[in-house]
Amino acid sequence: MTGRPVPSGRAAPHPAGGDSRRPGWHTGRMTDSVIADDRPNGRLEARADGELLGHIQYFVLDEPAPALVPVHTVVEPAHEGKGVAGSLARELYAIAAREGLAVAPLCPYVVRWAAKHPDEAPAAPQDLLDAAKAAVAADPGKW
Template sequence: MSDEPDVTDVRERHRYEIRVDGETAGFAEYAVRKDPHGDGETIAFVHTEVDDAHAGQGLAGKLARAALDDARARGLAVLPFCPFIRGWIAKHPDYVDLVPARRREQFDLVS
């Protein structure tokens, strides 16, 4: 029986990793910066990937949720340049507030 997937922020690699049975199954790369437009610190998600061997298991969604929950807990504004993270936020409107209001149109996150 396999363990529940585990998501860890590997800060020295600038990515959240999701592990299954101790093996890295996917990651979401990011960059944290002080926003020059006054939004405080931002976390820009740039790329998300899940290994083909783990496709179809819902791992990318678990990874996105954990990374965004951590960003919320750290008080970071989210810039979803990664298409997967952007699409995940669009499907989960309770996360749209993480994206600064003035930047939401840029990411097609306005209703």
């Protein structure tokens, strides 16, 4: 797994001292945590102090173009309402952007999040969404 820290709304300490926000870091209400991509298992996980806060289950679509396909977002009950799901969705799109991949969301939460954040979540072409749905229909275990 690879991970990157996702600080809370507090200003991150600047390496030279003082406070400044680090570009690209989530600054929502989520507690200090790490988001890790467990690609072999198709899970993007948010953890704090070793505790699982939530995850996005996804698979990688190869055709018609490489894409990440999120199918479920789960937040542990004790962590609901703290920005965990939004932080996971944001990081999923950031990973896709860094890797030059599209995101074809089938998870209703990620679909809604993307609609609210079009600057961070480019819309997937319809043929990619259709291929993602067909992949799930052919292998319900992906769902």
